[in-house]
Amino acid sequence: MAVEEIPPQYQVFINYRGDEIRKNFLGFLVKAMRNANINVFTDEIEVKGTDLHNLFMRIEESRVAIAILSDRYTESSWCLDELAKMKEMIDQEKLVVIPIFYRLDANNCKRLVGAFGDNFRDREREYRSEPERVQKWKDALISIPQKVGLTLAGHRDESELVDSIVKEVKKVLIDISKKEIDNSKNPTNTEGQFTKYRTQNNNVSSFGPLMAELDRQPPRPSPQVFLSFCKDEVGDNFVSHLVWALRDSGLNVFTESYKLREQEVFTSIELSNIALIIFSNKYSKSELCLNELVKIDKLANEGKLVVIPVFYNLKKNEVRRLEGEFGIHFADTKEKFAMEKLMIRSWEESLMFITIGRIDLSLETHINEFALVAAIVRGVTRLQNR
Template sequence: MAVPSIYSEEIPPQHQVFINFRGEELRKSFLGFLLKAMRDAKINVFTDEIEVRGRDIQNLLSRIEESRVAIAILSKRYTESSWCLDELVKMKERIDQDELVVIPIFYRLDATNCKRLEGPFGDNFRNLERDYRSEPERIKKWKEALISIPQKIGLTSAGHRDESELVDSIVKEVKKVLIDVSRKDRNNSQNSTNIKGQSFEPLMAELDRLPTRRPQVFVNFCNDELGDNFIKHLVWALRDSGINVFKDSFKLIGSGQKQEVFMSIENSNIALAIFSKRYSESYRCLNELVKMEELAKEGKLVVIPVFYSVKTNEVRRLEGEFGIHFRNTKERFAMEPMMVESWEKSLKSSTVTGRIGLSLEAHMNEFALVGAIVKEVTRLLPNSPRRRRRRKLGIGEVFLRALTATCIFAVFIYPMPMPDVNFLKIAMSI
């Protein structure tokens, strides 16, 4: 898992960053890559790397008090550990005192499951709750912390292409928080000669030198209809061209991660709206479309409509099979007229369906359509890897290429017999 070399550049010592995690689940995998990246970035990070049962947890709680930033890596087995939960309670106390900033990381976990104690995360907590039923006050504090911490905006593994990209995002987010903490400390110390202010300008310069996030393309589609074929080929082709792609996985349907998906749309430069016959039977697709249209109107997103086995007018006028599915969805959500109205408005919007898009009908096959989509996305992303390869030739290169072409002409083409053509007459006739 490669870490950008920019992290190896020297930066000033930082406030301590405490990492709270379930050791048995993450220590030999994700955590190792994260620690390496943070230490390469010269971030002062602390983690209990050698967790010994029976050790006085007060040592760890003291470490939290010494820290200004904490990373809570919430995973499925997190709630198996009373240590993790005790640390989380301490972190909540420090947050309430405005002495700590916590960044939650939802590692292969639905954020809603944390707040509602659902799925394996909730099952593990209930098992632990039974083991500690003689300590109701402690259990109460665990629940309060589990409800409070996930409310904060965090990072998710589902919102990234792979773990390497998630690690990069965490390091970058920690640096941003450290900048903000340093700024507050400096402002608080301006009127006091006894408090040593900490400069954050070098860190700001370091953050500016970090590579910017690659252009992201969000794919909006009906998973039940296209997820196992066309979309797989499309995503592969886009990623093969060096473009970061986020697609709403079927695993997220009904799992309460609407806000997470919306954040991914906001972080994207381009959105592909893949309209198919069954698209309008998915309220998830329609909600995403509304969000995409809002951002497009604000000039923050470019939406490319793609019509897969459905015509433009069928989408805009809600006709044919597309229209039938939409009317069925409309009936299902009859109790939410405002939401249904927003769906209709987005489907008829000139910002989305009114834009000249791409269609399967206009291409020979799916392969050709995928190629056309990749070409259009690359054209609209000026900083995409493929576009970056197209650089302007220098004068020397132009001269060398012209000389090469002249030599080829002189050696191979000029000696060839030419047909007897009266060039003068052709010129006069023109």
């Protein structure tokens, strides 16, 4: 076995607060790790009703654990029990833990302040009849967050954070593999087969942005996919994952319209074969998005472009009928451009026609964002292969 390989028996355990993470970030992280041939375990795999002892066994079987710490993490006694078990394994030098501070200030975690600390004090009161258990939680919460970890704040978006986590885990697993090989060749080494992993100078390595790496790749042949979306609302999370998945499938994706002049944006749309319109509540707040929509609608009517509308956290009828938050933002945009009657009319007509008689996808009809991204990729790939 080459030292660069990751042995399949090296399991990575992911510890997280389910309700908060499962529907989006976790799915993308697990997929990326499995694509990297990492043997990853989450409690999703366990049969429902499995007792905590079985999960403790899963932690004992693992070489690396990822603790995804979020504001609501300390709402779960289950998460805290897992964290305490992880600390026990660290103390025995049998486990490496990488903390991930997900939409959480690392200092709030370390000091038990903010929502993270408030939720912990609620658990402390709830389990005051089990002081030893609570003390183990406290010890773990003092110890593990002190380790150098990764934060969403230190990355451009969630897909970049996912990429960093995968690369750091691979680095740790390869380091463990190398040390085990060295130990097997040196029987005088009394530390056993597992040697505690430390990053050089106690710092987690930084990695180049995933999206920048993808952008440096040579242009792919047609078809080109154009994404129209509200950057402020979905650009740093859902769309970043979608772009990653589309490019991973070999598709040429254009997303940077917000950085260009309008005529340059229109040229990019004209060069595209497929347009994905990600309708979200704030989409109608942007005249750039609405103008993109009109251009996409025109080319679609001329048979030059295939359109897939995607409804993200809103219903199709809210777009068609200009209702809800989407309708409120559209009314504000109309008022802002009240003198541009023809432009407003073109917006209204395109919003009506683009949502009629087309196959569309919505977050509402999928389990989570990960499933929606997979459905979009399948749809675009089918169009590519027509």
